[in-house]
Amino acid sequence: MEENNVEKNQLFQKKWFFPVLITVIVLSNLIVSIIFIMPKNALKTTATIDTQKGKNQTINLKNLKLGNILNKLPRNNKGYVATNTENRLLLYITNMTPQNYNEYINQCRQKFNYDEKIVDKSFEAYDKENNKIELEYNEKRKMLKIEVTTPSKLKEIKWPNTDIVQMLPKPKSIYGSIYKTNSREIDVYVENTSKEEYIEYVEKCKLSGYNIRIEQTENKFAAQDTRGNTIKVKYQSGREMEIILQKRVTITSSNNVEKQVNKIIHNNQKDCIK
Secondary structure, three states: OHHHHHHHHHHHHHHHHHHHHHHHHHHHHHHHHHHHHHHHHHHHHHHHHHHHHHHHEEOOHHHOOOHHHHOOOOOOOEEEEEEEOOOEEEEEEOOOOHHHHHHHHHHHHOOOOEEEEEEOOEEEEEOOOOOEEEEEEEOOOOEEEEEEEOOOOOOEOOOOOOHHHHOOOOOOOOEEEEEEEOOOEEEEEEEOOOHHHHHHHHHHHHHOOOOEEEEEOOOEEEEEOOOOOEEEEEEEOOOEEEEEEEOOOOOOHHHHHHHHHHHHHHHHHHHHHO
16 A cells, blocks of 8 residues: 555656646746846946936036037026036926026027027027037926037048030039039039038129029029029038039931931921822
8 A cells, every 4th residue: 555655646746746846847937037138127227317316516617528518597597417528418408487498599609600590499509619508498397408419520622634624613612522423413512611611602603604594592592604504502400501403415427317307307208108
């Protein structure tokens, strides 16, 4: 009897051993996964708390790497700095009222006075060195986001020695890049160009003979010269201007021969009909 009981117990243990083992393994993997996930969330929570704690620190303009470009801080200079590098500055100012925000926009306009854009509670503009400032105001949270970025290093335009380049009125700025060029067309982006310089360039195009079939808006200009060549000029934000010059396609001798042949065939068909 005892032997039978032992055998039964052994069978019972074997029967339940594998299910229990699988359950233990699954639970172990689950616990390990939770352990790996929890610290990440904890770190995120801690970072958020630290950010919240630093929101009312006094910001010193001298400690900002682009402080000389920003030039001025709002009257309430308390908040926190999120990014402080040679190319980008990002900071947040707390307890900003709508009046404080509007006052700060006027301060920024003294330096950043090119290509201004205002949309709802945001402001964007450039200074004469093409540095960009962006403001975003959250009235509900009374928080102002200030971002300043510097432009990429300017490169001089390498003008090819071609006939179509000789037909193009030269812009004032020497910086930019040629996007496309061939014997019949050139497409060039000219950087470091203000809106006033764009207007001057359009007038230069007109004086150079591109004054026929003019189509002109605030930021676009298109015209032809007496030979049918077309120029298109477009001003873009970021103190950039695009110029496209398209040379008129002249009819070649082969095309003339083809036209003459078609004309003869057409006349012969008329004669046959008669």
